Amino acid sequence: METNRFIQFCIKGLEKAHLPSENLFSASRQLVGDRMVYYRDRRNEYRFTMNALMGLQKAKEQGNDIFLDPEADFHLMAKRIHEMAHSPEDIAATLWTGRAIGTPIPQAAEALFQSLLTAAPRLKNLSAKGLAWMIIACVTGDKKHVDRAGTLVKLAESKYISDETKLVREHTAGIRRNWSSFGAHAYIAYALLLYARRTGDGRAAGLGLQIVRKLVELQGDDGQWAWMYHVPTGKVADFYPVYSVHQYAYAPFFLLEAVDLGHSEFREPLVRGFRWILGNNEMKETMVEPKHHIVWRRVFRAGLNAKLVKIFRALAVIHYGVKADIEKPPAIQIDRQCWGFEMALPLLAFAGRKEFDELFCDQSFLS
Secondary structure, eight states: OOOOHHHHHHHHHHHHHEETTTTEEOSEEEEETTEEEEEOOHHHHHHHHHHHHHHHHHHHHTTOOOSSOHHHHHHHHHTTGGGGTTOHHHHHHHHHHHHHHTOOOOHHHHHHHHHHHHHGGGOSSOOHHHHHHHHHHHHTSOHHHHHHHHHHHHHIIIIIBOTTTOOBOSOSSSGGGSEEEHHHHHHHHHHHHHHHHHHOOHHHHHHHHHHHHHHHHTOOTTSOOOSEEETTTTEEEEOOSEEHHIIIIIHHHHHHHHHHTTOGGGHHHHHHHHHGGGTOSTTOSOOEEGGGTEEOOEEEESSOOOHHHHHHHHHHHHHSOOOOOOOOTTSEEEEOEEETTTTTHHHHHHTTOOSOHHHHTOGGGOO
């Protein structure tokens, strides 16, 4: 068995989020008073379960004992693919998961994915994350699919990545064309670097590394990865909420790919970002809760957080010289919940990695 305290912690956390009677993972667990409460959301639970199965499969391949059969549960979940027919992200997640597990893709899912590949250049609802997941699903397939990934990489370059700032557009039209989350950047950078490592494509590697360097440039002093960016100016629009999963999974996805391509300088921002959840943060408090095998979801601003307030705050940063500052308590507080995929993604990033013992052996992960 792999002796990695952090990996074991994540597996136990997923086991507590698992609903065996339904072969899926709950949408979230939230601390209410002194007890954990499960929250349900059928649509999110489809994608979160796919994420969890990929992570558990990776952990299993590295010699860890897990509590379910990823292949069996994948096929049970994939029977619902018709419910996800209008979601590029869910379709791509199904293909990515099946390939990660190494099992035949159900015909209905494969047909939806092929239609999605054909329509991708014309889709108005295709997010950067959806495009990235499509690239990953192709790269992990056979040669025919890898070739299709190349077409998607060109689409990312032409429509989703700013030539001027190297930031990623979350959407290609509307107001969200100028505002983009960290998640959009993380998955596009990861997809480009994964494609580059699998194919040797230097242009894709260059594009991915440009995004990585820009994100590292904008990383907070305590390792925070910002929540929202303004693409035209290349600035952080708002650091909050700071999401834990960005610190210990999303950023490691692309930083580890960059390291594996020979860019060892990206190890330091990975370690600094991870240490944020261990208490090296503006709260001076660990985000890890060992009793429930959970990492608290995020640090967010106390008080008004309505969408309109966030928009006005971001506009003030971009157009009126207000600085996107790191806040201190009591202006910020911890959101004591964890979503169903958040203990799964670090398994994909870190299972089998041996070079981060200073993080994995932290006392926070003792239960």
